[in-house]
Amino acid sequence: MEILIQLIFSGIALGMIYAVIAFGYQLTFATSATLNFGQGEALMLGALVGLSFAGNVLGGPYLNFWMMIPLVMVFGALQGALVEFIGVRPAIKIKSEFGWIMSTIALAIIFKNVAENIWGKDDLKFPSPVSEAPLHFLGANVLPMEIIIVVGALAMMLAVEIFNRKSIYGKAVVATSNDRDAAGLMGINTRLVITFSYALSSMTAAFAGVLIAPVTLTGATMGSVLGLKAFAVAIIGGLTSGIGVIVGGLILGIAETTTGFYISTGYKDVPGLVLLLLVLAVKPAGLFGKTAIKKV
Amino acid sequence: MLTIENLHAGYDKTEVLHGISIDVPKGKVVTLIGSNGAGKTTTMRAVSGMIRPRSGRVTLGGKEITGQDSFRIARAGLAHSPEGRRVFPTLSVADNIRLGAFPRYTRSRKRGDIDADLDKAMEMFPRLIERRDQLAGTLSGGEQQMLAIARALMLNPEVVLLDEPSMGLAPILVEEVFNIIRRLKGEGITMLLVEQFAAAALDVADYGYVLENGRIAVHGSADKLKNDPAVRAAYLGGSH
Numbered sequence: 028m029e030i031l032i033q034l035i036f037s038g039i040a041l042g043m044i045y046a047v048i049a050f051g052y053q054l055t056f057a058t059s060a061t062l063n064f065g066q067g068e069a070l071m072l073g074a075l076v077g078l079s080f081a082g083n084v085l086g087g088p089y090l091n092f093w094m095m096i097p098l099v100m101v102f103g104a105l106q107g108a109l110v111e112f113i114g115v116r117p118a119i120k121i122k123s124e125f126g127w128i129m130s131t132i133a134l135a136i137i138f139k140n141v142a143e144n145i146w147g148k149d150d151l152k153f154p155s156p157v158s159e160a161p162l163h164f165l166g167a168n169v170l171p172m173e174i175i176i177v178v179g180a181l182a183m184m185l186a187v188e189i190f191n192r193k194s195i196y197g198k199a200v201v202a203t204s205n206d207r208d209a210a211g212l213m214g215i216n217t218r219l220v221i222t223f224s225y226a227l228s229s230m231t232a233a234f235a236g237v238l239i240a241p242v243t244l245t246g247a248t249m250g251s252v253l254g255l256k257a258f259a260v261a262i263i264g265g266l267t268s269g270i271g272v273i274v275g276g277l278i279l280g281i282a283e284t285t286t287g288f289y290i291s292t293g294y295k296d297v298p299g300l301v302l303l304l305l306v307l308a309v310k311p312a313g314l315f316g317k318t319a320i321k322k323v
Numbered sequence: 324m325l326t327i328e329n330l331h332a333g334y335d336k337t338e339v340l341h342g343i344s345i346d347v348p349k350g351k352v353v354t355l356i357g358s359n360g361a362g363k364t365t366t367m368r369a370v371s372g373m374i375r376p377r378s379g380r381v382t383l384g385g386k387e388i389t390g391q392d393s394f395r396i397a398r399a400g401l402a403h404s405p406e407g408r409r410v411f412p413t414l415s416v417a418d419n420i421r422l423g424a425f426p427r428y429t430r431s432r433k434r435g436d437i438d439a440d441l442d443k444a445m446e447m448f449p450r451l452i453e454r455r456d457q458l459a460g461t462l463s464g465g466e467q468q469m470l471a472i473a474r475a476l477m478l479n480p481e482v483v484l485l486d487e488p489s490m491g492l493a494p495i496l497v498e499e500v501f502n503i504i505r506r507l508k509g510e511g512i513t514m515l516l517v518e519q520f521a522a523a524a525l526d527v528a529d530y531g532y533v534l535e536n537g538r539i540a541v542h543g544s545a546d547k548l549k550n551d552p553a554v555r556a557a558y559l560g561g562s563h
Binding site: 205212 | 371393394410412414423426428431
């Protein structure tokens with residue numbers, strides 16, 4: 028029983044990371060019906076840039092962990108805007124339905140290669156900003172960093188939700204998601220809104236990168252699998268549902284840690300992908316996805 | 324206020340408008356009538372930047388706006404309540420109305436008192452008051468139409484384009500919409516109105532243009548058109 032609780036705790040931390048990356052997929056999907064398939068690489072770059080500020084890989088540390096986070100978020104936002112500008116905007120302009128898929132994948136590969144050349148191919152250790160001694164809770168061990176992951180991920184998603192609901196700019200983003208042409212008629216620069224959603228999406232991923240880096244290994248290849256699994260989470264939860272990605276992330280995270288222990292670590296990726304196939308077969312809009320209300 | 328000169332526009336390979344010219348003087352209501360497929364909505368879309376005209380010239384208050392992005396044209400002061408209403412279904416009624424004032428919030432248009440205008444819009448459309456916090460997607464068609472007009476007015480526009488405001492509405496609501504248009508006219512708001520209820524449109528308008536197959540067939544004062552035998556036969560016969 029204690030082992031199960033332990034596995035659930037670890038699964039929650041992992042699941043929240045999936046959720047926050049999946050949330051990033053939703054942000055761009057909402058405004059432009061496109062996805063940044065380089066979300067995993069945005070996370071990886073965030074982690075490595077963060078490590079360069081707060082770790083000793085490039086002559087540092089220059090800053091402590093907490094001071095580094097805002098800089099990493101700015102970096103993530105710029106990186107996301109660049110992806111949109113180079114890879115997505117031209118495809119949207121010519122109304123290409125699939126052009127953005129190849130271009131975001133291509134940019135992801137380029138980012139990975141660049142990272143390998145700057146930071147090397149080996150995994151690096153990211154110094155933990157908090158004690159690495161586990162806390163005991165319900166008979167299980169919880170790393171303080173895992174608590175920070177859960178709180179940080181929730182705070183990030185909540186902040187975006189509040190922005191969307193309360194500020195006129197956030198409402199402009201929602202309007203663009205609802206109906207791009209009509210949003211343009213309101214004087215909203217919808218191209219800028221789409222760029223902004225990419226910036227926000229990569230910022231979220233970069234933030235997730237520095238959250239997860241201290242409990243895992245940091246390196247150029249860390250993002251690919253995370254990005255893919257978060258994509259599965261976005262499909263499982265539904266590309267339009269905020270609560271869906273949290274539930275989807277937790278389901279996948281816990282499924283992986285329990286499978287890893289009770290069956291075999293070799294199979295830990297299987298349950299999530301089986302779930303993905305099931306959802307696609309039974310409820311393609313995702314567990315929480317809903318069809319929009321449209322009156323004609 | 325709004326002048327359209329020799330406008331050509333269309334979709335992909337099909338040209339819908341073959342060079343039309345319309346003048347909407349300040350403070351006047353101009354209506355564009357014509358059968359389905361004549362190009363009325365295409366005209367509206369080409370003027371407000373939803374589609375790019377192929378050639379011709381559109382000016383707003385003397386400034387050229389031809390082919391600009393719709394958000395720039397809106398910021399220049401042209402409000403467009405589009406065909407099909409196009410309210411934002413997942414936002415509340417109040418937020419929909421506020422977004423009509425987006426360029427005022429961002430100060431790309433003179434800000435003024437947005438909250439006072441919001442209250443004024445609510446007062447003009449009392450049906451919206453009790454729906455204020457309801458999602459726009461849950462409104463009836465008539466309420467959505469009121470909302471679309473209220474939202475357009477929040478821009479404090481120089482010109483309002485109203486595309487088929489009566490489409491799909493019950494007769495009593497059609498009358499309500501026309502009463503509102505009459506009231507807006509009384510307030511001196513410049514409007515270009517596209518309508519299928521030609522007789523009602525000509526009653527409220529100062530000038531009318533009849534669009535046939537992408538060309539202006541007849542134009543003149545609303546009274547002149549109402550008494551034009553050809554217009555009567557084609558557009559006013561069975562519609563009222």
